[in-house]
Amino acid sequence: MSDYILETHDLQVDFGGFLAVRGVDLKIARGTIHAIIGPNGAGKTTVFNLLTKFHAPTAGRIVYNGTDITHWKPAEIANHGIVRSFQISAVFPHLTALENVRLALQRRLGVSYHFWRSRKVLQSLDREAMERLGQVGLQGFAQRRAVEMPYGRKRALEIATTLALEPELMLLDEPTQGMGTEDVGAVTDLIKKVSAGRTIVMVEHNLGVVAKLADAITVLNRGEVLAEGPYETVSKDPAVMEAYMGVSAEEASA
Known part of the structure; x- marks a missing residue:
């Protein structure tokens, strides 16, 4: 290589x-x-x-x-x-930090459009989502909506969603x-x-x-x-x- x-x-x-x-x-x-x-x-x-x-x-x-x-x-x-971030934070503002990362995990696992899946099934991704939030120091913001987070934290959340795509x-x-x-x-x-x-x-x-x-x-x-x-x-x-x-x-x- x-x-x-x-x-x-x-x-x-x-x-x-x-x-x-x-x-x-x-x-x-x-x-x-x-x-x-x-x-x-x-x-x-x-x-x-x-x-x-x-x-x-x-x-x-x-x-x-x-x-x-x-x-x-x-x-x-x-x-x-190859995954890209943008100049303007590209997270979903009215979802929580946990939900943003979980959506990225769904994208990676090929279940992005399975919105009919039960909440229990989606919550099975929460453990990995919390690990990604931990990587960027956002464990304490897991249930905070992105729109309520300081700008620097939003950029950290965007990096967490990027990491979720491996x-x-x-x-x-x-x-x-x-x-x-x-x-x-x-x-x-x-x-x-x-x-x-x-x-x-x-x-x-x-x-x-x-x-x-x-x-x-x-x-x-x-x-x-x-x-x-x-x-x-x-x-x-x-x-x-x-x-x-x-x-x-x-x-x-x-």
């Missing part, structure tokens, strides 16, 4: 003459946390949409575990262990967006905890989070790869500082 769980080769997408992603080559090492960063409009979320088939590439290939998945449907992607590869889109300092720290620690035994690719704007979590970083700018490497190397790259931090190459090298 390859050391790379996910690769893209010359990935491109054209939106009516606008080349939003051009020639992107990614190599995501198995068992790592790989961050994709860049200024607004760099193409980060578009790349995520290509990986999860919300957009079809105009050119290039996507390879997952050695298999070309370029033309797979979104459901096929999810069924083979992903091999987790794609996290701006996991700390809109959070205060305390919630950012908690979710950062949570991502590190749940990364054990799986691979995580994350789009993230908070460089402090990236520095703490990422084993490798890809910097995008205007739809192209600008730089790659560990944080220590990428953060000192003059071109990155100019594009991402608003510091000119001359200032960066001064």
